Amino acid sequence: MPTSPTSPFSPPTSRPSLDRRSKDLRTLVLRAFGAGRRGHLGSAFSLVEMLRVLYDDVLRFDATKPLWEGRDRMILSKGHGCLALYAILADKSFFPESELMKFCHIDGKLGGHPERGKVPGVEASTGSLGHGLSIGVGMALALRARPEAGRVFVIDSDGECNEGSLWEAALSASKHRLENLTVLVDYNHMQSYSTTAEVLNLEPMADKWRAFGFAVKEVDGHDVASLREALKATPFEPGRPSALICHTVKGRGVPLLEWNAAWHHKNKVTDEEVATLLAALEEA
Amino acid sequence: MRKTSLDSVYELAKQDKRIVFIGSDIGAGTLDEFKAEMPNQFFMEGISEAHVVGMAAGMALEGKIVYINTIATFLTRRCYEQVALDCCLHKTRVRLIGSGGGLVYAPLGPTHLAVEDIAIMRALPGMTILAAADAEEMKRMMPHTVDIPGPVYIRLGRGGDPVVTDPTDPFEIGKLFLLKPGKDVLLITTGTMSKMALDAADLLRAQSLDAGVLHVPTLKPLNVSGLIAQMAEIPVILTLEEHSVIGGLGSAISEILAEAAFTPAKRFRRLGLPDAFCENYGSQASLMAKQGLSVERVAQQALELAAGARV
Numbered sequence: 001m002p003t004s005p006t007s008p009f010s011p012p013t014s015r016p017s018l019d020r021r022s023k024d025l026r027t028l029v030l031r032a033f034g035a036g037r038r039g040h041l042g043s044a045f046s047l048v049e050m051l052r053v054l055y056d057d058v059l060r061f062d063a064t065k066p067l068w069e070g071r072d073r074m075i076l077s078k079g080h081g082c083l084a085l086y087a088i089l090a091d092k093s094f095f096p097e098s099e100l101m102k103f104c105h106i107d108g109k110l111g112g113h114p115e116r117g118k119v120p121g122v123e124a125s126t127g128s129l130g131h132g133l134s135i136g137v138g139m140a141l142a143l144r145a146r147p148e149a150g151r152v153f154v155i156d157s158d159g160e161c162n163e164g165s166l167w168e169a170a171l172s173a174s175k176h177r178l179e180n181l182t183v184l185v186d187y188n189h190m191q192s193y194s195t196t197a198e199v200l201n202l203e204p205m206a207d208k209w210r211a212f213g214f215a216v217k218e219v220d221g222h223d224v225a226s227l228r229e230a231l232k233a234t235p236f237e238p239g240r241p242s243a244l245i246c247h248t249v250k251g252r253g254v255p256l257l258e259w260n261a262a263w264h265h266k267n268k269v270t271d272e273e274v275a276t277l278l279a280a281l282e283e284a
Numbered sequence: 285m286r287k288t289s290l291d292s293v294y295e296l297a298k299q300d301k302r303i304v305f306i307g308s309d310i311g312a313g314t315l316d317e318f319k320a321e322m323p324n325q326f327f328m329e330g331i332s333e334a335h336v337v338g339m340a341a342g343m344a345l346e347g348k349i350v351y352i353n354t355i356a357t358f359l360t361r362r363c364y365e366q367v368a369l370d371c372c373l374h375k376t377r378v379r380l381i382g383s384g385g386g387l388v389y390a391p392l393g394p395t396h397l398a399v400e401d402i403a404i405m406r407a408l409p410g411m412t413i414l415a416a417a418d419a420e421e422m423k424r425m426m427p428h429t430v431d432i433p434g435p436v437y438i439r440l441g442r443g444g445d446p447v448v449t450d451p452t453d454p455f456e457i458g459k460l461f462l463l464k465p466g467k468d469v470l471l472i473t474t475g476t477m478s479k480m481a482l483d484a485a486d487l488l489r490a491q492s493l494d495a496g497v498l499h500v501p502t503l504k505p506l507n508v509s510g511l512i513a514q515m516a517e518i519p520v521i522l523t524l525e526e527h528s529v530i531g532g533l534g535s536a537i538s539e540i541l542a543e544a545a546f547t548p549a550k551r552f553r554r555l556g557l558p559d560a561f562c563e564n565y566g567s568q569a570s571l572m573a574k575q576g577l578s579v580e581r582v583a584q585q586a587l588e589l590a591a592g593a594r595v
Binding site (some may be wrong): 115116117123124125128129131133134135136137138139140141142143145164165168169171172 | 324327329335338341347365366369370374375484581
């Protein structure tokens, strides 16, 4: 397993079995992936527990009224992880699960990156990295003047932290003391080409966010209890935006995918490959 | 013109709490009253155009109408993807007020010369593009920008430009303004170049050529049917713009002419800035003349074209 030499927090090394809910959500991801015959599977699998805890335990929303004024806004800035978002949104009945079977189809709503206005529950059209946090800052600024309004959560990838615009947004969030804004960094230590340590080292990650004015916590991003505890306690400090560095494993849940850059994005996926992955998920 | 535009934002913001202003790091003292009176609607966000545009889109998604001002090159080139995706794809009410359209910042060199801003903004779906001829027109134009459902790019001229528009002729988005009728030649212009066109028309009158001047402040959506009607009876058409000949008003009119296929064919020429980075400094007027844009040159080109000359 690649590690970042200066990270004070080791990426998860143990592999406790995923519980039924985590496996079921990954099964939805795999079925959509198979239907579209493509997708960023590893990027989606590293996100599942973060999204699960947000939607099961943290976010206020009404799936029958996706634009309900009082909702919390959740922006998946790492739009390429959208298979996991689509799975949880379908699970929460923002749209029927049958829509997952039209992933990337000509008549489907669910594309390879999520789009606001097309997909109920999607707050921002993302896919180009380094946009979501700025949009989130703007939303948080607009919302904090309204007493009934929700909070803003933004999920960034670690590779996304290569983008300069993300750090512009981070400066702005702390300038405005946006305690209604929480950033979750999916720190799976891998990006498309290789490890983050090799491509563009991000360490010390937590210190960077602290230096930019955020209150920071770090968790095992697959540990549901730890995620729940952290995300139920935002803001981490009054008067500051919060950053939760979620140490994750890219491809978590299927050994073949884990730490495997070849599975960052796949296309021309066959039914046999999907069946193999589904079986491996159940065995893991 | 910039002052008029920003003062208009201030006045509009007083009446409409949805309106907010964001600057990047603009001149000291700008909109001090706005900041003092409406601190919750005023933001100065630093030299971070990509973030500023994204943040504006986020605010607009929550119901705000956001006016941003900084130097035009930084508001178009620097953050083009944020403009395309965060503003246009999301159909947000973000208004980009670009200072120094064209060669306004002549002494500052190519980093500050917005000479392809119209071209790149024009290529974006859902973008509205406005370029007023003078401050008086700007004053009439600004209230119309509030309710446009998508993003708007407002290109600012130099400031102190002579007033050429008619204060009694109400502004509307998409409306064409015939500043001077003429039957031999039509000079189609946008922004502050309308003054140069009017002066060229005066020169042409001395040469017994009756030249009209049509001012097009709305570059997108372009009033295609209105333009076709205005061009129909006139044999010689020239476009005049303080912008690259690639992708701006001249290109747009070329496209309309090509598809309209008038018989007999119009004699047509685009006058604008060459496809090159400016290598000189000087004043706006001297740099423009160096680049081939002057009253005399416009008149000469119109005469050549009217005489059937080919260059």
